[in-house]
Amino acid sequence: MSDELPEDRVLVVFARHPEPGRVKTRLARAIGDVAAAEIYEAFIEDLRDRFAQASFSVRWAVAPPDGGFAARFALDPAHVFLQRGDDLGARMSDAFSQMRARGHARCAIVGSDMPQLALDTVVEAFARLDDADLVLGPALDGGYYLIAARAPLPVFDDIPWGGPHVFAATLKRAAGAGLRTHLLAADFDVDDANDLARLESLLADPAAQAAMPATAAALRTR
Secondary structure, three states, X not given: OOOOOHHHEEEEEEEOOOOOOXXXXXXXXXXXXXXXXXXXXXXXXXXXXHHOOOOOEEEEEXXXXXXXXXXXXXXXXXXXXXXXXXXXXXXXXXXXHHHHHXXXXXXXXXXXXXXXXXXXXXXXXXXXXXOOOEEXXXXXXXXXXXXXXXXXXXXXXXXXXXOOOHHHHHHHHHHHOOOOEEEOOOEOOOOOXXXXXXXXXXXXXXXXXXXXXXXXXXXXXX
């Protein structure tokens, strides 16, 4: 086992200010801009509260404009930073570089559209880096919901971001670079109406409702 301290492990959550018309645009086509923004805000609230119990550090990477994200979600402003880069790959690569420069030995990045993401999944990702260079959590839409590494890796170039081949292209890049890759269990993030229906089915379980109270409340009132 590694002798690194849990505090040297950092989870970076990519997020946006929940402004109607600027977030969850595919979902908004089915339920409207305001409802989509309210549900997305609930996702962030549930993730914030869950990650507040973590043994690892948590930082929030916000896409411009910031719009008072830290204040809105009662986060330490020192734990919030702006995403930098021309596309998602460049922004993730920059986040890895920033966290490494700040002394974090292991970094995982997740999005904020998967309110069911468990702490244990993130803990497993960090642990798998004992033997792997790269850890990926495959998403059911062909992307990935989590990526973890000990340093910036050459897996972000020439990836068709936003399409159904992100995961496969990333695996190909990793193999070409000779990286040891570990895959977590597949899961889904919430991008459209079908994903929302899957989440609502999940929330039929009282345990899921307890784990995602803000999301459950937002879905009850939409």
